[in-house]
Amino acid sequence: MNWSQLVELLPVGVVLAAALVVVFLQLVLPAKERYVLPMAAMAGCLLGLGALAQNYLSLNQFLKGGLPWFAALAQPSGHSPAILNGAFVIDGFGISIAAVALIAGALSVLCASHNDDDSALGKGEYYGLVLLAVAGMMLLGFSHDFLTLLISLEIMSVSTYILAGSERENVRSGESAMKYLVLGAFSSAFLMLGMAFVFGATGSLSLSPVFLLPNDPRNYLVMGGFGLILVGMLFKVGAVPFHFWVPDVYQGAPTGVTGLMAVGVKAAGFAMVARILLETFGAPVFRFQWTGLIAAAAVVTMALGNFIALRQSSVKRLLAYSGIAHTGYLLLAFLVQKNANAAMVEESLRAVSFYLVAYGLMTLGAFGVVSLTREDGRTLENLEDYNGLAKEHPALALCMAAFMLSLAGLPPFSGFFAKFMVFRSAIDNGFVLPAVLGILTSVASLYYYLRVVLRMYMPEEGSVAARCQYAWTSNLLIYASGLGSVLLGVAPHLMMGMK
């Protein structure tokens, strides 16, 4: 094994080191100086992004350059050499997942940083666990064999189980952690059993494509293993029939953690889905069998997520159901036709990574707004709390409106382009019906996103608009994600290297 290749994993190493530093600082610093903890965590994320940029550059050089700065993101997997005996692969897709994880980590640190030291959310362990979860997500994005994939997944999951329950005086937070732990462990068991089956049939842990002759009896073992893996993966990304945990867990967890789960965990989960579906089981004989299943899951997920979201009065819960719906849209990108060539697979990977970045920014921004505290001590969690927000905080309301319209997929924002790419990928591959159903549910979703916007700009009669108090860090989080959402919407070629 060539250990000098470990350098390629530097971004992960930086984040891990930052996690240790933050926990250590918590021990040695007096209570008054603990305001440096979020700063240290933030610095870890930013340094990680820096190291990741170095990875882009070397990848670009490896691909003989010529690509615009951000376009290396959209490079398909397999172009860069697998490192460390094929345990990890540093490719454009992995880098984009790692970038989403780091951004989610940084923004969720910002979201928690206004908590004082008394609460569990202000302590060093909280930031340490956020950083560990981010490291797990990054490793998951780069994983290229079942073993590292599973361990990275568990690093991410264990950290998020605990983060979900970190608000200890809140009963809901404990409930959320418990549900997440039990169902998460359950889905991991499915995943592990499936991997064991596939390993039993192929004798290899690698995620590289499985090739078996059609009459090979081991095909039964592979198909059984694939079914179990699929169940485990759909659990992790929260697709319908396996979505029950999402609303309760998202609602109960502290809002910063919800943001991290909705964005980072989902991105890492989709990295796993992409690698396993498009690479390990990407051979036409397998693709023929799973596209139908994925199409059905996507349609049901979009429909159910959007229609239940219509009736929610809690914005946090609404965002949870909207997250389920977006999982459905993302699944559409995996519908690759049976005899598709490498370029078409690449195109759908592009759609996935763009969607994840765009969805990440708007969702984190929206959760940033939800986490703000009103003067009467409540957070902006319920729909009625948004009455007249535009009068009191015009800039804030403008950002929230942008996030909502972007989530709905309206043109000037990044959400439009993300959905457009996904639908186009599905239609190009001949899956017209799922794409049309996706567009229809997307139109229906406009209703509940607009409800939030309407409350802010046209308050109900007799309602009192309350002022919020918030720290500059929340401002930074909200404005940065707002700016990102608009920027990716008006100039998507910045990231995609579009023709």
Add this chain to the structure above:
Amino acid sequence: MEYSVQIMSPAAHILFWFVMVMTVASAALVVVAKKILHAAFALSICFLGVSGIYVFLHADFLAAVQLIVYVGGIIVLIMFAIMFSSHTQEAGGEGGRHYLALGAGAATALIVFTSVLMMVGKLNQPLAEQNNRAYEAYQHTVGITAADLAAEPQRLGLGHMLMGEYLLPFEVASILVLAALLGAVVIVRKETKG
């Protein structure tokens, strides 16, 4: 170590079925036991049975590890946890839903069991052949002689794997332990004000 299909003696056959039934029955007991202490005892028997399965699979080293870590360590930890925690809310389940859950679990287990049985029935032979092939290839790459392996087959092979090809995942697993440790601190620490 021979990986060809061996035919068991009648005595071994009886022992095999005894271990299998014991494992499954104790696992079922873990689920239905009314008292958590009984469930813990049943779990320890289940772990013993799993260790027996490893013996039947010729994985002696793994069987020993299973005994030491699970029966010797984990079960003792669980017993301590039960001792130290309060038992006030123990009595009674939730009535009707309990049986529903039990039925659903049993149905799932049955489906998984029959499908595994069907799959394994179809490919018994090729898998054994393939294991033999993989084993020969592995001996070649690691560069240990057949005599070494004959003397200490599993410990040598496992050690080479863990400290060689799979060293990185092995090390990454320590991060997982770190996260769990940190989580334990967060969960059990007293809430202090100021």
